[in-house]
Amino acid sequence: MTNVLLILVSGIFVQNFIFSRFLGICPFLGVSKSIPTAVGMGVAVTFVMAMASAITYVVQYAILTPLHLEYLQTIAFILVIATLVQLVEMIIKKVSPTLYNALGVYLPLITTNCAVLGAALLNIQNGYNFIESVAFGVAGALGFTLAIILFAGVRDKLRISAIPEAMQGFPIALVTAGLMSIAFLGFSGMLNV
Amino acid sequence: MEILIPVLVLGAMGLVFGSGLALASKIFEVKQDERIPQVRNELPGANCGGCGYPGCDALAEAIVNGEAEVNTCPVGGAPVAAKIGEIMGLEVEETEPQVAHIMCHGTHDVAPVRAEYYGLNDCRDAFNANGGTKSCRYGCLGYGSCVASCPFDAIHMGEDGIPIVDEEKCTACATCVATCPKDVIQIVPKNQNIFVSCSNTEPAKYVKPTCTVGCIGCRMCTRVCPTNSITVTDNLASINYDTCINCGLCVEKCPANAITGDKIEGNLEEYMKEHPDFDPNGKPAPRRRKEAAA
Numbered sequence: 001m002t003n004v005l006l007i008l009v010s011g012i013f014v015q016n017f018i019f020s021r022f023l024g025i026c027p028f029l030g031v032s033k034s035i036p037t038a039v040g041m042g043v044a045v046t047f048v049m050a051m052a053s054a055i056t057y058v059v060q061y062a063i064l065t066p067l068h069l070e071y072l073q074t075i076a077f078i079l080v081i082a083t084l085v086q087l088v089e090m091i092i093k094k095v096s097p098t099l100y101n102a103l104g105v106y107l108p109l110i111t112t113n114c115a116v117l118g119a120a121l122l123n124i125q126n127g128y129n130f131i132e133s134v135a136f137g138v139a140g141a142l143g144f145t146l147a148i149i150l151f152a153g154v155r156d157k158l159r160i161s162a163i164p165e166a167m168q169g170f171p172i173a174l175v176t177a178g179l180m181s182i183a184f185l186g187f188s189g190m191l192n193v
Numbered sequence: 194m195e196i197l198i199p200v201l202v203l204g205a206m207g208l209v210f211g212s213g214l215a216l217a218s219k220i221f222e223v224k225q226d227e228r229i230p231q232v233r234n235e236l237p238g239a240n241c242g243g244c245g246y247p248g249c250d251a252l253a254e255a256i257v258n259g260e261a262e263v264n265t266c267p268v269g270g271a272p273v274a275a276k277i278g279e280i281m282g283l284e285v286e287e288t289e290p291q292v293a294h295i296m297c298h299g300t301h302d303v304a305p306v307r308a309e310y311y312g313l314n315d316c317r318d319a320f321n322a323n324g325g326t327k328s329c330r331y332g333c334l335g336y337g338s339c340v341a342s343c344p345f346d347a348i349h350m351g352e353d354g355i356p357i358v359d360e361e362k363c364t365a366c367a368t369c370v371a372t373c374p375k376d377v378i379q380i381v382p383k384n385q386n387i388f389v390s391c392s393n394t395e396p397a398k399y400v401k402p403t404c405t406v407g408c409i410g411c412r413m414c415t416r417v418c419p420t421n422s423i424t425v426t427d428n429l430a431s432i433n434y435d436t437c438i439n440c441g442l443c444v445e446k447c448p449a450n451a452i453t454g455d456k457i458e459g460n461l462e463e464y465m466k467e468h469p470d471f472d473p474n475g476k477p478a479p480r481r482r483k484e485a486a487a
Contacts, residue, residue, distance in 0.1 A: 059206070069199050076206060083210035090214075090221040097223075 004135045007128075010191045011139025017115045018147035019184035024115030028148055029173060031106045038152035040099040041106065042145025044092065046138065048084045049116050053137025055080045056120040057130050077120045078111070085111045115144055151177065228257045228280055235276045236266055241344045243267045243366030256281065267291065267380075268345075268364040290383040291365035293348070293358050297333040297377045298390040298453055300353035304329050304404040315341075320374035329403040331393040333377050339369035386439045387432060387454035389414075394427040400449075408451035414443035419464055419471050438464055442473055 017023045024045075031041040056077045064070055089107055093100045100107065110116065119140045123133040154176050163172050233253035240248040244265045246255055255261040256277060263281055264274035270290055307328040312318050316338035319325045325334040335354035347362035348369060360383060370378045377392045389408055393400050397409035410428030415421070422437040423430050430452070432443075441456020465471055 063202060063206070067198060067202060069202060072199055072203065076203065079203070079206055079210060083214060086214050087217050090217055093223050094221040 004131060006191055007132055007135045008139040008142075011136055012143040012146060013184070013187045014189075014191050016143040016147055016184050016187075017118065017140045018144055019181040020188065021115075021118065022181075023118045024113045024144055025177075026109060027106045027113055028144075028151065029170070029177070030109075031103060032148050032152040032155055032173075034102075035149060035152045035156060037099070037102040038148045039145070040092075040096070041103060042141070042148055044088050044103070044107065045110060045113065045116070045144055046141035048081065048088055048110055048113075049119050049137040049141035049144075050134060051084050052077070052081050052116050052120050053123055053133045054130070055084070057123060057128075057133045060124050073121070073124070074117075077117055081116050081120070082111045115140060147180070151180065154180070226257050229253050231280050232256050232277050235269070235273055235280070237268045237273065237364075239268055239344055239364075239366070241268060241364075241366040241368055243364070243368065268366050270364070291380050292360045292363040292383045293365060293367070293369055293378050294381045294385075294388055294390075295333055295356055295358065295377055296379055296388065296390055296392045297331070297375075298355055298406055299327070299329055299332040299404040300351075300355050301335075302353065303406045304332055317372075317374045325375070327403075329393055329400075329407060331375065331377070331391075331395075332404060332407075333373075334375060338372050338374070339378060342368050342372040344368055382434050385432075385434045385437065386457055387437060387441060387444060387452060389423075389430045389432055389451060390453045391429065391451040394429045396428050400428075406450045409449050411448060413446050413448060414452060417442045417446045417473075419461070419468070419473070440464065440473075 011017075015021060018025065018028050027041055027045070032038050059076055059080060060070075060073065064072060064076060069076075085108060088110070089100075092103070092107065119137045123136055126136075128136055155173060158172055158176065167175070230253075233250060236249040236253060238249050242248065244252050244261070244267060246252040246261070246265075249266075252261060252265060256263055256265065263277040263283055264271070266273055266277075305328050306326040308323075308326045310319050310322060310326040312322060314336050316325070316334045316336040319334050319336050324330055327334055333355050335350070335356075337350045337356060339356055340348045340350050344366065345362050345364055347359045347364070348356045349359065351357045365380050367380055370376075370380060375392070381388070391404075391406070391408040393404065393407045397411065400407040400409050408429050410425050410430070412425050412430075414423045414430050415425055419440060419442065420436045420438055422433040423443060424433070425431075430443075438460045439454070439457040440461035441454070442461065443452045444454060444456065461473065465473070
């Protein structure tokens with residue numbers, strides 16, 4: 001239990017997927033223009049990552065390892081993730097067309113969000129058991145959600161600030177992301193998982 | 194076996210996930226107006242954004258929802274509008290075909306450059322460097338950003354530094370209009386032949402040193418035009434394409450050679466038959482002082 005808790009805290013703060021592992025930067029920059037969209041993206045990614053962590057664990061230890069097909073890991077995991085993303089897309093389209101339009105192309109792009117594949121692969125690499133794997137996936141996704149919501153908040157403020165013309169848009173966003181990453185460095189070394 | 198097993202495993206996984214998705218798509222089915230894909234199929238699919246929507250899909254949805262007219266697509270023109278109108282059950286008015294036109298003919302030999310430019314071969318970059326190197330601050334820079342931006346390969350750079358629009362290929366999608374940093378491209382009716390090929394709004398004494406074919410705002414054209422289709426605002430003449438009969442009198446009379454184009458033969462004669470008191474060679478009507486003052 002302590003272990004799971006440690007994984008959660010570590011995944012959200014210490015080894016944040018965005019700020020210390022630098023995974024999943026594409027949606028982080030792409031969908032962080034407004035807080036509600038960022039929340040929607042965070043929820044979608046959380047769902048996909050939690051499910052992906054659970055299913056890839058089963059795929060790895062029930063199918064790939066017994067058949068000595070570990071080399072199929074990447075393609076098999078991507079298959080799982082792509083399926084999940086399709087599922088999420090259908091659900092969001094049904095439940096909230098507004099969010100569906102706001103997320104746009106970034107929704108199917110969760111498939112190629114390296115944070116999701118990263119979580120699945122790191123689970124296996126770290127030798128986590130099933131519970132720990134799901135916890136790691138959820139923690140990573142919550143960390144992602146935290147990062148993207150914080151960033152969307154900052155960008156909301158940036159939009160009404162006086163920014164030199166050359167720095168407007170993505171330049172200032174990237175600088176901000178870098179500064180936030182440095183801030184998150186403050187957590188490094190607090191936990192050893 | 195070494196090859197067969199992985200193939201079978203992945204195949205089986207794909208099958209399981211696929212059937213799961215098929216099931217989910219039934220559960221989470223969203224009822225979509227069946228006319229949207231039909232309209233989408235009629236649209237050209239260039240996703241050029243010329244209609245003002247983010248792409249053909251968005252336009253199809255807007256048309257079906259009644260937010261956009263059936264003839265909104267400038268690329269497809271009348272044939273596409275007619276087909277979409279059929280789907281939507283509407284009668285369509287014919288739209289006049291349009292093309293892009295470069296409102297500048299300040300070629301290398303008539304419009305000198307005022308500086309050397311070393312940089313990316315792109316108008317927008319050159320424009321950032323103090324507005325570009327052409328001495329005329331309104332004219333075409335000639336680095337061909339519009340040529341590169343055209344999704345239909347309809348603009349090509351002429352030898353003398355002014356792009357040429359291929360009217361057969363041009364679909365009036367206005368991508369070049371949005372690209373051009375100098376705003377010298379306009380969308381005009383395809384059957385219009387005569388243009389004021391200049392965008393300079395400065396008075397004559399500032400136009401003359403920068404370009405020998407720039408509009409100097411002398412109003413000669415406004416006086417010679419039989420249909421009063423030309424107006425001069427901010428020292429720049431502009432033609433009302435709705436009333437212009439392409440008679441070419443202004444092209445002949447323009448002292449600065451700023452008005453260009455081939456006249457349509459016979460139009461002037463026809464006009465004179467209807468208006469017998471108009472004399473194309475007569476003295477131009479006296480300048481109206483009020484208009485000149487304004």
